Amino acid sequence: MRSDSSYDSQRSDRSERSDRPDGERGDQKTFVRRQFFRRRKSCPFSGQNALPIDYKDVRTLSKFVSERGKMMPSRISSVSLKKQRELAQAIKRSRFLALMPYVSG
Amino acid sequence: MRYYETVFIARQDVTSTQVESVTQQYTSIVKEHGGEVTKTEFCGLRPLAYPINKNKKGHYVLLNIAVKPEGLAEVERQMKLNEDILRYLSIRVDVLDNNPSALMQQRHYREDFHRNFDDQDLDMGEADLASGIQEEGRL
Numbered sequence: 001m002r003s004d005s006s007y008d009s010q011r012s013d014r015s016e017r018s019d020r021p022d023g024e025r026g027d028q029k030t031f032v033r034r035q036f037f038r039r040r041k042s043c044p045f046s047g048q049n050a051l052p053i054d055y056k057d058v059r060t061l062s063k064f065v066s067e068r069g070k071m072m073p074s075r076i077s078s079v080s081l082k083k084q085r086e087l088a089q090a091i092k093r094s095r096f097l098a099l100m101p102y103v104s105g
Numbered sequence: 106m107r108y109y110e111t112v113f114i115a116r117q118d119v120t121s122t123q124v125e126s127v128t129q130q131y132t133s134i135v136k137e138h139g140g141e142v143t144k145t146e147f148c149g150l151r152p153l154a155y156p157i158n159k160n161k162k163g164h165y166v167l168l169n170i171a172v173k174p175e176g177l178a179e180v181e182r183q184m185k186l187n188e189d190i191l192r193y194l195s196i197r198v199d200v201l202d203n204n205p206s207a208l209m210q211q212r213h214y215r216e217d218f219h220r221n222f223d224d225q226d227l228d229m230g231e232a233d234l235a236s237g238i239q240e241e242g243r244l
Contacts (some may be wrong), residue, residue, distance in 0.1 A: 028125035055196075056112070056167075079127035097112055098193055099162070099208075 036085055043080035045087070053086045055093035069104040087096065106200050108141065109114075109170045109177055113184055113193035114163035117150060124164045127187065131168065131180050138179065140172025143201050148208045157191045165208060169201045 045105045049061055053095050064079065064087055071091055074084040091102040115124050124147065132142045150164035157163070171179065177195060184193040 045153055054207055059207070093194060093196070095154070095190060097114065097165075098155055101154040104154075 041078040041079060043083055045083035046080055051085065053090050055090040055097070056099065057096060058095055061087070061091055061094055061100060064098065069101045106171050106173060107177075108198050109172065109195050109196050110201070111168045111170055111177075111193065111195040113166055113168075113178070114153070114157070114191045115166070116158075116189045117160050117162040117164070119159055119164065119189045121147070121149075121164065121226055123189070124166060126187045127189070128166055128168070131183065134183065135170055135172050135179050138176030140170060140173050142168055144169035144203055146206060146209055147166060151208075154165060163191055167208060168204055169203070171197075171201065 045053055054060070064077050066072060071088060074081065081085060091100060095102050115127065128145060128147075128186050130144070136219065144167070144214050146167040148167060150162050151165050153160065172180075181195060184190050204212070
């Protein structure tokens with residue numbers, strides 16, 4: 001449970017929603033629709049300005065790891081299945097070289 | 106001829122000149138096998154994310170190697186025998202990247218790391234903050 005809530009707080013779209021002024025919430029229909037639009041995020045490693053997956057690049061990899069150092073599930077980070085496999089491999093290599101921790105905190 | 110990317114970590118109390126001489130040795134092994142080291146990066150003394158054999162820091166060296174598999178096997182054998190080397194990892198790659206790797210860029214980044222942190226969005230920085238604090242403590 002605890003880790004779930006921390007994932008949620010890390011999602012920028014959720015925090016933005018709570019920041020929205022109350023006045024906009026009056027129109028329920030548009031609000032709901034917009035919510036659906038916001039939900040659709042694309043894979044950060046695919047498409048035009050895709051991030052490269054590199055086991056040496058700790059800064060990029062650490063975005064896809066929880067505070068405890070666990071890998072983030074792709075349903076939260078919206079990484080595609082193919083890229084998630086690559087990412088997992090990269091994180092494991094990075095851990096082996098002590099660039100990233102196996103467990104932190 | 107195949108392309109490999111090799112990273113190894115030397116013990117913290119080894120001097121950087123010693124690290125260089127060891128690297129020289131591996132380069133000559135590669136040359137003996139008809140290969141070539143296209144890039145050598147000394148990433149300096151970096152804090153380890155977790156202690157390895159009671160070492161908290163290590164000298165990271167990255168080598169881009171183009172050699173036959175036997176040549177790499179020999180280099181890896183030498184690394185295994187050398188007690189000053191904590192870890193090594195060789196990965197076969199399709200192309201050798203001659204630009205400075207992320208390992209090198211990170212050191213430049215860390216200087217303004219703390220200044221930037223507050224105005225960056227938290228979801229990207231949280232994990233970094235934890236490791237940043239650890240690194241600071243060890244320095």
